[in-house]
Amino acid sequence: MPTIAIIAPGNMGAAVARRLTHAGARVVTSLAGRSQASRDRARDAGMEDVGEEALAAADTILSILPPGDAEALARRLAPILARADTRPLYADCNAVSPETVGRIGGIVASAGCPFVDVGIIGGPPKDNSSGPAFYASGEAARRLEALRDLGIDIRVLPKPVGAASALKMSYSGITKGLTALGAAMMLAAHEAGVAEDLTSELDESQPVLADWLKRQVPRMYGKAYRWDGEMEEIASFAGRERGSGIIYTGAARLYREIAEDLRGEREQIAALDEVISRIA
């Protein structure tokens, strides 16, 4: 059975680890400086804390982090990987732009390790489903197929590093972008005193979108702090100087505002909950 290193044991990382350990794999991580919540998630998922130096002994390293932390991890691990006896496969599974993943791939290559660009589409693995999909691109992508036997839905794109990230960006740009639009317009309608009129018109003429937003907007609150960075990566992917890029710069700021509200007054959260409760 292979040894897989997963950094870090966040919601996605720990759920992936849990699926791998259930399939019999050994999953290692480093808990140095991590919160008690991360330690608890790691323990529940059957992960072993081996420290950063020992991560290099794994067969595969999966980097699963908030997008803003992805490059820093590669920079921190590079010297460790460079002086190790083994050369693990390094898969960056983060929601970053093709440009960012290109830089990360360069750092990993300079440490002598094979590199795979991975875009995860779908929520964290659950016991009753086969998802999420791990799209993989780059010359070493096929090597990740070994994880299929451990219950991970690996989908190789026969394309260079950057393709898997581009797919992730464009997919998230639509889904998490729509969540941002819904939240933005629900808040504006609420402030203007027309929330009930908006939800009744949406129910009547856009029932499919109303239903989608009713499910997705509340799930976003606790992730907004993380989606901020993802929207910034999408802005860069789409071209910051273009209309597309400006849309996602705005979405990043919206998610920052909601994340701040969640930690503070919770006024926007309360308004969103009220509007959503009116959707049929």
Add this chain to the structure above:
Amino acid sequence: MPTIAIIAPGNMGAAVARRLTHAGARVVTSLAGRSQASRDRARDAGMEDVGEEALAAADTILSILPPGDAEALARRLAPILARADTRPLYADCNAVSPETVGRIGGIVASAGCPFVDVGIIGGPPKDNSSGPAFYASGEAARRLEALRDLGIDIRVLPKPVGAASALKMSYSGITKGLTALGAAMMLAAHEAGVAEDLTSELDESQPVLADWLKRQVPRMYGKAYRWDGEMEEIASFAGRERGSGIIYTGAARLYREIAEDLRGEREQIAALDEVISRIA
């Protein structure tokens, strides 16, 4: 039968006129300085060209224009209305922010005319449907109910001037906003060489959104020049300094880029058509 003035005979204005003349109403307009296409639409809809001065003799004036032209029309008609013997009901039916419609209402009030804020939701009237919905707010809103007998779906919101426009803004912000997101990410995926991967993932995990975008994105091309101004109004409605407002500032620019491409190289249009053709 009442006389209704409609400015201008664009796609929406002419289609509304056609429904009214079919119901037996007299519909007047001013064709001074209008294109041949507008003249043809006006004639086909049974509209009479009476010139701007005579518009003041109508029972009701419906302003149906690209959003950037709405305030200028009110300013141009105000002196005509002020010196006329009659005081028609003036309904601003444009996709403008509550702030803009407040200014327009002030201009109309200074000319001594009753004012209604109207937000039209849905496409131009067709023979086989009852829509679109004309949401009306402001103290004089109930006076517009007279148009119900002529086949117009008037829905009075018992709220002040600005409410109907706020409803229109927040609804369009979701629907035309999603069209912008879809176009933005299809173009970015196409440039990155992952368009086919995006459409196949959307078909698999977001079939409802894939289907919605397949229908709506191509219908947008010819309207992008007009949606630009509508997105600017939504940016102002949502607050230009906030994340929400920045999103719509970006959407306005995207629609400008697409409108320019449609008049010019049509490269983006071709890319969008290619991506959309892959959606199941």
